Amino acid sequence: MLSADSSLVEKIYPLQSEEIREKVLASKLKDIELLQKFFREAFTEMIAKIKKNTAVYLSEIHCILLGLHLQKVEITAEEKKLLFEYLVKAIDPNGGFFPTIISKDWQRRPRIYSTFYALAVIKLLEMDNDFLRLQKEWSKRTVSWLLSAQGTSGENEGAFLEEDCPLSIAPENTFWALWCLSYFQKNGLVENIDNVVSKACDWVRNHFMGNSEFWSSTRLFSALNILRTWCRHETLNEDRAREIVRFIDSLKSFEGYSEFPTSIKKGYREDVGHAHVSLHSTLYARFSLKILNFSEFKLKDAITILDNFRRKEGFGTQLKIKEYEYGPSSTLFENFLAFVACLSVLPED
Amino acid sequence: MEIRPVDDVTKVLKLPKVIQLTPRRIAFLGLYDGDGNKVRDGGREIGFSQREINIHKFAHDMFLEIFGSQFPVKWSILEDTRRFETNEMKQELNKLRSEIAGFGSTRRTDDVGLQKEYIKREFLTAAQRVGLRVDESQLRTPVVSPKKGARAAGKSSLEYIQNLTGSEKFLPLWLKIVRTCTDGIILNQQSVDDVLVFHGKPHETDLFVLDVERYVRDIRWATGRGRASYLVSALDADFFQIGKSKKVKVVVRRKLKMTPFILLSAGIYLAEGDTKKDDFFVFENESVSLNVALTSSETDYIRAFIELLETVGNNLVQSWKVKVGTKYQWETEELAQKLGVITLRGGEKGQGYVRTLELDKELKNWGLSNHPILKEYSELYHHSEITGVGIPRVHILGPTQLAPYFISLVRDCVFDFPGLSQYMSK
Numbered sequence: 001m002l003s004a005d006s007s008l009v010e011k012i013y014p015l016q017s018e019e020i021r022e023k024v025l026a027s028k029l030k031d032i033e034l035l036q037k038f039f040r041e042a043f044t045e046m047i048a049k050i051k052k053n054t055a056v057y058l059s060e061i062h063c064i065l066l067g068l069h070l071q072k073v074e075i076t077a078e079e080k081k082l083l084f085e086y087l088v089k090a091i092d093p094n095g096g097f098f099p100t101i102i103s104k105d106w107q108r109r110p111r112i113y114s115t116f117y118a119l120a121v122i123k124l125l126e127m128d129n130d131f132l133r134l135q136k137e138w139s140k141r142t143v144s145w146l147l148s149a150q151g152t153s154g155e156n157e158g159a160f161l162e163e164d165c166p167l168s169i170a171p172e173n174t175f176w177a178l179w180c181l182s183y184f185q186k187n188g189l190v191e192n193i194d195n196v197v198s199k200a201c202d203w204v205r206n207h208f209m210g211n212s213e214f215w216s217s218t219r220l221f222s223a224l225n226i227l228r229t230w231c232r233h234e235t236l237n238e239d240r241a242r243e244i245v246r247f248i249d250s251l252k253s254f255e256g257y258s259e260f261p262t263s264i265k266k267g268y269r270e271d272v273g274h275a276h277v278s279l280h281s282t283l284y285a286r287f288s289l290k291i292l293n294f295s296e297f298k299l300k301d302a303i304t305i306l307d308n309f310r311r312k313e314g315f316g317t318q319l320k321i322k323e324y325e326y327g328p329s330s331t332l333f334e335n336f337l338a339f340v341a342c343l344s345v346l347p348e349d
Numbered sequence: 350m351e352i353r354p355v356d357d358v359t360k361v362l363k364l365p366k367v368i369q370l371t372p373r374r375i376a377f378l379g380l381y382d383g384d385g386n387k388v389r390d391g392g393r394e395i396g397f398s399q400r401e402i403n404i405h406k407f408a409h410d411m412f413l414e415i416f417g418s419q420f421p422v423k424w425s426i427l428e429d430t431r432r433f434e435t436n437e438m439k440q441e442l443n444k445l446r447s448e449i450a451g452f453g454s455t456r457r458t459d460d461v462g463l464q465k466e467y468i469k470r471e472f473l474t475a476a477q478r479v480g481l482r483v484d485e486s487q488l489r490t491p492v493v494s495p496k497k498g499a500r501a502a503g504k505s506s507l508e509y510i511q512n513l514t515g516s517e518k519f520l521p522l523w524l525k526i527v528r529t530c531t532d533g534i535i536l537n538q539q540s541v542d543d544v545l546v547f548h549g550k551p552h553e554t555d556l557f558v559l560d561v562e563r564y565v566r567d568i569r570w571a572t573g574r575g576r577a578s579y580l581v582s583a584l585d586a587d588f589f590q591i592g593k594s595k596k597v598k599v600v601v602r603r604k605l606k607m608t609p610f611i612l613l614s615a616g617i618y619l620a621e622g623d624t625k626k627d628d629f630f631v632f633e634n635e636s637v638s639l640n641v642a643l644t645s646s647e648t649d650y651i652r653a654f655i656e657l658l659e660t661v662g663n664n665l666v667q668s669w670k671v672k673v674g675t676k677y678q679w680e681t682e683e684l685a686q687k688l689g690v691i692t693l694r695g696g697e698k699g700q701g702y703v704r705t706l707e708l709d710k711e712l713k714n715w716g717l718s719n720h721p722i723l724k725e726y727s728e729l730y731h732h733s734e735i736t737g738v739g740i741p742r743v744h745i746l747g748p749t750q751l752a753p754y755f756i757s758l759v760r761d762c763v764f765d766f767p768g769l770s771q772y773m774s775k
Contacts, residue, residue, distance in 0.1 A: 057706065057707050059688065059689050059690055059707060062689075063689060099705075099706040099707065100706060103706055106702075107704070107706060107709075109704070111693070111705075113690050113691065113705075162693055162704070164693075164695055164704060165693040165694055165695055165699075165704055166697060167694055167696070167697070167698065167699035168691065168692060168693045168694055168699065168704075170691045172691050173691060216682075218686050259679070259682070259683050259686065260679050276680070276683060278683060278686075278687070280683075280686050280687060281683075281686075316687065317683075317687065319680050319683055319684060319687075320680075321677050321680055321740050321741060322740060324646075324719070324740065324741070326677075326680055326684065326715065326741060327684040327687065327711050327714075327715055328687075328711070328714070331687045331688055332688075333687060333688050333689035334687055336689075
């Protein structure tokens with residue numbers, strides 16, 4: 001059985017209690033059955049790729065394994081070993097994980113997001129002890145590397161960012177970094193991260209939450225996740241919560257929620273077009289509203305959302321730039337989010 | 350033959366029943382497809398937009414050859430105000446102000462008026478230099494705008510446009526002719542609906558065969574250390590090697606069939622290629638940094654460029670990348686979010702490589718699915734970057750070693766096809 005710290009998973013995604021999830025899984029909703037099948041097939045494909053030693057992204061491994069974990073699918077000891085060995089190959093000896101095992105030389109840099117995904121997979125595989133025993137020195141180097149990624153001055157102070165991408169600041173990165181540091185702390189590899197957490201909370205509360213120009217559906221969800229996971233003593237004041245709800249409301253349209261308000265793009269171009277209403281933005285908007293205790297998320301909401309974002313290849317959003325399609329219409333991660341949406345709902349009375 | 354639009358029979362276009370596709374005309378069709386007006390809406394005229402005056406002269410001659418003088422030409426000149434934001438330009442404008450005032454002219458001497466006068470004179474001088482006859486009455490009021498597109502003080506965004514006045518109703522017909530010919534040639538169709546008929550397949554039927562080795566040996570280009578020429582070495586019966594130095598060489602074909610496809614691709618490259626337009630005309634006498642590359646969102650252009658490189662030699666596609674304009678960073682961020690990651694961008698301003706591997710792979714896939722010809726070059730993909738202003742597009746890079754030959758060939762195909770025939774293979 002794959003195992004995860006369920007409270008931790010629920011902190012990342014607002015899932016319902018185990019009991020309600022059981023009911024939803026047993027409800028025989030066609031979409032749930034399809035998604036369960038989707039993840040089992042994705043797992044088989046992934047194992048085949050791993051056996052061939054071809055590139056699989058750690059973000060994909062996490063997504064598939066968490067998908068299986070949520071439906072309580074067992075994987076064999078041999079598969080666990082295979083996955084574990086694959087992850088070890090993605091280790092950067094200087095600290096952190098590469099996004100995958102094969103990449104061009106100039107791309108071989110550890111990333112905060114891939115380190116989060118890798119550690120979360122190790123946790124799902126229940127192989128923490130083996131891993132941390134084998135990689136004790138590496139873990140310490142990883143902690144140092146993560147700590148060095150926290151901004152020390154200006155508007156980035158407290159936020160975590162990649163050294164070679166100074167402009168790429170997102171609450172997601174800070175969430176992933178704090179998760180990794182907490183993981184190492186629980187395992188006794190770093191003593192005290194209170195100061196680090198405090199600075200990160202300050203950044204979220206003051207810099208990010210204080211400037212609505214940086215807001216988007218996904219970013220807000222990540223920021224709220226940071227606040228509720230690590231900054232409990234710093235609850236959002238009511239005015240700010242209302243402001244967030246108003247912002248999310250401004251993203252709403254008939255089919256769901258868009259990621260950004262169109263006003264952001266207007267400063268840069270005339271051909272703003274219509275906002276993309278996307279699956280992930282819609283779900284993150286709904287999850288944020290749920291975190292803020294503003295609205296419930298019921299079965300009928302999930303069904304409506306899934307109906308709006310059903311594609312030939314699965315669930316997802318076809319992004320467009322002018323009339324041209326931009327990227328795939330459905331991704332593994334979007335299907336995972338669709339599955340989470342099903343398991344986050346309150347059954348109808 | 351007279352052609353009248355059904356909704357306005359007072360307008361008339363006179364064209365011969367059969368238009369022979371001469372080498373110049375084929376090259377012009379490619380050039381027009383790139384830089385000509387293709388917007389059918391809003392009563393737009395047949396027109397051509399460029400900043401390089403030699404290319405304009407060629408387009409002007411071709412319009413005259415095809416349409417005669419039935420549509421009087423009007424010229425527009427557009428520039429960005431930022432060009433005039435340097436001390437040097439301010440001095441130039443002051444000189445102009447004194448000159449105008451000294452002759453008791455009624456012309457405007459305020460800054461904008463002077464800027465307009467400056468670009469007008471500059472255009473007339475350039476036109477005269479290349480033998481393009483333009484009367485002042487043919488000029489529309491020049492436009493100087495802060496939004497034209499120059500990125501820094503002193504930088505120019507100059508554009509000249511020639512329009513065939515009164516041709517609005519015939520633009521759709523002209524575009525149909527252009528597209529039929531370009532599509533037919535790119536797709537190697539000998540005949541399209543009996544409207545376009547070639548003597549043979551456009552990729553295979555040659556007007557003559559170019560002796561590339563003789564041609565290449567005569568090419569010279571200016572460098573900081575004087576004029577340079579190619580080092581040539583034999584390879585086999587079909588190919589030989591050329592290089593600017595002994596160390597790096599590229600493999601090119603010994604005999605090149607001068608086909609309609611080569612001529613059309615040369616016209617397209619002249620319009621759409623990344624080589625600076627001025628460089629085509631100065632590289633023999635001025636030391637410039639020549640490159641062979643194409644940045645485009647048009648599948649046809651990408652295909653034509655790659656096939657042109659393939660025709661010229663072996664393994665001449667060096668690498669390709671995807672460029673996404675900064676204006677579309679939001680869509681790109683959403684694409685990353687769809688993958689459960691964030692957009693990581695290198696560089697102080699985020700102008701560098703996309704550094705999220707998952708996103709980089711998706712952008713590569715986007716290039717491959719939109720431009721199927723790239724599938725053969727999948728391994729040559731290098732990276733993606735969020736830079737510039739345009740919609741997502743593909744940049745294809747050829748070898749620098751090839752540049753003097755390639756640039757000469759493109760230029761001569763368009764401007765001096767008869768001159769090329771002196772290198773006809775015996």
